[in-house]
Amino acid sequence: MSSVEYPDGRPEDHPFAGYFLPYPDQNWGRKGEGFVSTISDEPPQLNWIYVDRDTHEVKYGDRAESEPHIIGPWDVTKMDKRVTLEGWEGFMAVRYGPREWALYFDRDDDGLKGIIDPEMWTMEIELVRRERKQEKPDPDDE
Structure with a gap:
């Protein structure tokens, strides 16, 4: 598999391929599960998705790496369309500079006050599932 590159030479990031999985030693019941994503295809590897307890x-x-932080419960809305954490959709995109954005969770619902520089651009976003x-399966694979 060849690596795709952006025009400026940066390698393309691995695409997000996430799904819900029970987090070890956690039982959130109907409230949700842990969230994982592949981080590479060769070799295949998974990592837990979490929210940094200090930076959000x-x-x-x-x-x-994930255990000391906010690991869940992750879930989806009633219609299985949008991702939630701790029962709600508090996600924000934060702009660091030209073409530099990061995903945050506004856990306290205060616009990340005291967490990020107030001069940074922010935008409430929805994570759509x-x-x-x-x-169609290949008959030779059966």
């Missing part, structure tokens, strides 16, 4: 930035890492299209 959405990050990913292995279990040891979209399933991958199922392709």
